[in-house]
Amino acid sequence: MPQFIDRRLNPRDKSLGNRMRFLKRTRARIKEAVDKAVRERTIGDAAKGGSVSIPTDGINEPMFHDADSGGDRSRVLPGNKEFVSGDRLDKPKGGQGGRGRQGAQDGDGEDAFTFALSEEEFLDLLFEDLELPDLIKASLKDAKLAEPRRAGYSADGLIPNLNVLRTMRHSLSRRLALRRPSRSEIERLETRLAEIAEAPETEALKEEELRLRVELKRAKHLQRSIPFIDPIDVRYNRFTRVVVPRAKAVMFCLMDVSASMGEREKDLAKRFFILLHLFLKRKYERVDIVFIRHTHEAKEVDEHEFFYGRETGGTVVSTALEAMAEIRDKRYSPAEWNVYCAEASDGDNSGGDTERCVELLNEAILPTTQYFAYIEIADRDISSHWSGGDSKELWRGYADLAEAAPNFAMRKVSNPADIYPVFRELFARQREKGTP
Amino acid sequence: MNETLRRPRAAKPMFEGAEWDFALMQEVYDAVKDIALNDLGLDVFPNQIEVISAEQMLDAYSSVGMPLMYSHWSFGKRFVRDEMLYRKGYQALAYEIVINSNPCISYYMEENSMAMQTLVLAHAAFGHNHFFKNNYLFQQWTDPNGILDYLEFSKRYVSECEEKYGQEAVESVLDAAHALQNQSVFRYRRANKLKLSEYEARRRTRLANEEASYSDLWRTVPNLSKSKEPTPAELEAAERSLRHRLPEENLLYFLEKSSPILQPWQRELLRIVRNVSQYFYPQRQTKLMNEGCATFVHYHIVNQMYDRGLISEGALLEILHSHSNVVYQTGFDNPHHSGMNPYALGFAMMQDIQRICVAPTPEDREWFPQLAGHEDWRGALREIWANYRDESFVRQFLSPHLIRKFKLFVLTDKASESEYAIDAIHDAEGYRRVRNALADSYDVAARDPDIQIVDVDLLGDRKLILKHRRRNRVPLAEGDRDKVMRHVKRLWGYDAILQEEDAG
Structure with a gap:
């Protein structure tokens, strides 16, 4: 079995x-x-x-096995077409090329x-070694929107919100309590009366007919006076405004692509952007990304262009900020969208432009932005990502801003290992600064 | 048994369509069993039939097909590879996996249609099962009653060791042991140790024999051995090899018993690995026969079922479709060629033996006088399944008919020559050479490099000496050889060297 x-x-x-x-x-x-x-x-x-x-x-698992070449060996092969005993064939060039994959059956080949x-x-x-982040909540405090949510029932409301099930349940219990006769009950009385009318007349039947007629009259009266659905039965779905996080976010990636930003700098910036995007992805239903790169003028580009395009020119950071504000006003109304902005730069800026940047940030950008993060890609040998030493133009300009604005943060990054700690600090700092 | 006697066809096939359920499986199982036991006369372990999902099949793949196995990263590696191949559609999963245990456990994929379940029931639960129970190698070397308990023990033991000594320490021992596992099987049964009394009796017989055959004439023959008096060093070496029972071909066995540095738990790990390796050794030696037997059995059974009207024509066609996929042999020049297909050759040989019994040609009578016209082909096959392994099976039963059918030829490749030579083809002169060459290629003992421990001086520098006897001057792959030797040194704790020598 x-x-x-x-x-x-x-x-x-x-x-x-x-x-x-x-x-x-x-x-x-x-x-x-x-x-x-x-x-x-x-x-x-x-x-x-x-x-x-x-x-x-x-990860290979070595074992003793014969080499692919050397020595004398013979093999039996199927499917002979033209060979006869004693034929000789040239060996493939480069030794035993034809048999190179012999040892690879287990996926352990070269x-x-x-x-x-x-x-x-x-x-x-x-x-x-970065421990996936758990700090987005704090930074999303004001990314909320009131949304209607179901919250029980009410006795008044609009007809479209009528809750039929609940209403009928009330109606039924009221009818039962008041003993409203059902239609089948009246039908039963009527059929019985019709039967009596057709049957030969007797004393007992006459008495019953009388009793039934009284009963029927009373029942019909009750049915008329007790309504099937009474206004007191009616219930409506009740809604209340509940604050929920907003579902859409837009992420602006701003990057300086002037000649001083090399492969390494762009790679670091990209990692930072990826991290931010992952964060936002986990929180929002939809995340749009806008890439704006700038030299002495800013331009919205696609991702490939953003990271790999070549462009030369001076460095005017404010152009990028202007472009960002413009795109935001046009396409991403702050009323609907959570706006995040990440800027990466090597810190150079043309003289006098930094003040303009600070002004733009203060007036046009920061008030409607969830968070603005600025990272400066420092030289490789700067091991600490904390500020210090001689700072660059942009860094000095932004420093005061960072003190004052709760949703603005800045850090220096010099190698890939810095990215996550910097990221964490950027958000952690806001929590400290935020309302206690 | 009368071939022409057919049972009346059943009124209605047992199933239509692809759906299966357990009740239906049971019914089909009973029908398959009826044919397997009463027609083919198979003798099987009780069956335990388990239905699993694709994911579970992948799990089973990665732990060398066993239902439970100790943990090791290499099984994870196999898993991630198979998983990717499967998910990307490069590789289909097996329809079944069968385990040589008592009861005989076989796994079936839930995706199989009822027709496929019929096929795999016949293939695994009866074909493989019969082979496991009856082949002499399995009978001698494996213990189907104890294997699951042993694996359970080893799994527990390995995880206990990991808790106690750390995962890394355990893995490094297992890594080293895995590297040596193919050189860690006993290929021959050891002679039983004689009891003292038997030994004494044998010694006396030998003495008596010597006395009886004594002839003074021998004294006059010049004594050649006298001129080669063994040196003290040679004597010592001989004494050492006697004490350590050298040479020893089972490397892990030797290391487990004699390594000066291993802890008891490490020795136990080596023992586990070599026991598992030994358990699989018969399977490596009988791949061709095992699959040939199972394929032949399923083919015979489903055809019988169709003849009896138990399965519909549609089901038979579905079964035959996958059957012919399985037994397809690619030619050597096909880009997908990967050697002889054991299903194809095995099945063809079994069918050929049936043919030789039933309808022999004059050629068959000459080559296989003992089989040609055999009145009971079922009995003949059962006997072959019981008493051969791949190598001896091919050497004995590959017929000229099949050599022609597969158009086999022998290609030799000598390092000293710049060209390959065609040594033999499917013609009258070539049959025996082709057959011998093919049989050699199925000899696992000859395929695995012959590496033995030949000497060790535990009182001296403790250097372990291994010897590789090169067959036909074929060297070892150097990269892997050096890596494996590092593992040997780690297990031995002292220096170890590998000498290479051409086998005579």
Whole structure:
């Protein structure tokens, strides 16, 4: 007698433990692959999981096995078409090229080892040793909107909000309490009366007919005087205004692309933008990204252009801020959108323009912006991301602003490891500054 | 048994359409079992049939097909690879996995249609099951009653060790052990140790024999051995190899017993790895036969079911479609060629043996006098399934007919020559050479490099000496060889060297 067992409902992910071990063992390699993948991806889908390839050294499992070439060997092959015994064939050039993949049946060949990471694993690795952030709440305090929410029932309201179920339930209980005769009850009396009328007349029937007639009259009266639905039965859905976070956010990425911003600087800026985008993504239903790059004039561009386009010129930061305010006014009304802005620059600005920037920020931008983050990409050798030493033009100009405005923050970044701490500080600081 | 005697066709097939449920599976199982036991005369372990999802199948893949296995990162690696291949559609999952245990556990995918479930029931629950229970290698080397308990123990033991000594320490021992696992099986049964009394009795017989066959004439023959008196060093070496029972081909066994530096728990880990390796050794030696047997059994059973009207024509066609996919053999020049397909060759050989029994040609009579015209092909096949492994099976039963059918040829590649040579093809001169070459390629003992521990001086510098005997001067792959030797050194604790020598 066989035993049939349905294992389909057994816990899945039996291999999860082994999978974690594998990832742990190859963490450094995978991290490299993830970083590379992020560089190649767009901000919008940077955080999606996907396949990564890592080199096989370090994860191959060596065993004693024969080399691919050398010695004498013979093989039996199927599908002979034209060979006869004694034929000789040239060996492929470069030794045994035709058999190079012999050892690779287990995926352990020389090729890279490719496999898929889930989104969570991907994020974990992307922000490794950064502990995924949990500080968005504080920064979203005022990103609220009152929205009607269902809140029980009320006795008055508009007809479209009538709650039929509740109304009928009240009606039914009232009718039962007042003993309103149902239609079937009246029908029963009427049929019985009709039967009596057709039957031969007797004393008993006559008496019953009389009794029934009285009963029917009373019932009809009751039915008329007790309404099926009374105004006191009626109930409406009640709504109340509840404050909920707003669902849409727009993120402005501002970057200086003048000649002084090299590959490294742009890469750092990109990481920062990615992080901010991930944050916003988790909080809002919809996040738009606007890329504005500037030299001595600003321009809205697509992502590829933003990171990889080449442009030369001077540096006038205020143009970017103007462009941002303009786009915001045109397309992203602050009444509807949460506006976030991240600016990355190497800190250079043309003389006199910094005052203009501060003025723009103070008057046109900061009042309607959730948060404005400025990061300055510092030289590689500046290990601390804290301000200090000789500051650049823009930094000095913004410094006072940062003191005064609660939704403005600035930091210096010099290498990728700084990005997350800087990010955390940017938001943590606002919490300190905010209302106690 | 009378071939022409057919049972009346059942009025109605057992199922229509793809849906299956457990009640139906049970019915089909009973029908399959009837044919397997009463027609083919198979002898099987009780079956335990488990239905699993695709994800669970992936899980099972990664732990070498076993339902439970100790934890190790390499299984995770296999898992992530298989998962990606599966999700991207590069690789379909197996329809079933079957485990050599008692009761015989087999896993079936829930996605299979009822027709496919019928096929895999016949294939795994009866074909493989019969082979596991009856083949001599499995009978000698594996313990189907104890394997699950043993794996359970090893899983628990490994996780206890990880708690006590840390995951890293455990993994590094397992890594090293895994590297040596193919060189850590006993290939031959050890002679039973004689009891003292038996030993004494044998010694006396030998003495008596010597006395009886004594001839004074031998004294006059010049004593050659005298000129080669063993040196003290040679004597010492001989004494050492006697004490450590060297040479030893089971590397992990030797390290487990003799390594000077391992802790008891580390020795136990080596033991677990070599026991698992030993458990799988018969499977590595009988891949061709095992699949051939199971494929033949399912083919025979589903055809019988169709003849009896138990399955519809549609179901039979679906089964045959996947059957013929499985037994397809690519030619050597096909880009997808990856060697001989064990399903194709195994199935073809089983069918060929049936053909030789039932309808032999004159050629068959010459080559297989013991099989040609055999009155009971079922019995003949059962006997072959019980008593051969791939290598001996091919050497014995590959017929010229099949060599022609597969158009086999032998390609030799000598390092000293700049060209390949076609050594033999499917012609009268070539049959035996092709057959021998193919049989050699199925000899696992000859395929795995022959590496043995030959000497160690525990009182001296404790250097461990391994010897690789190169067959046909084929060297080891150097990169992996050096990595494995590092593992050996780590387990041994002292220096270890690998000598290479051409086998005579």
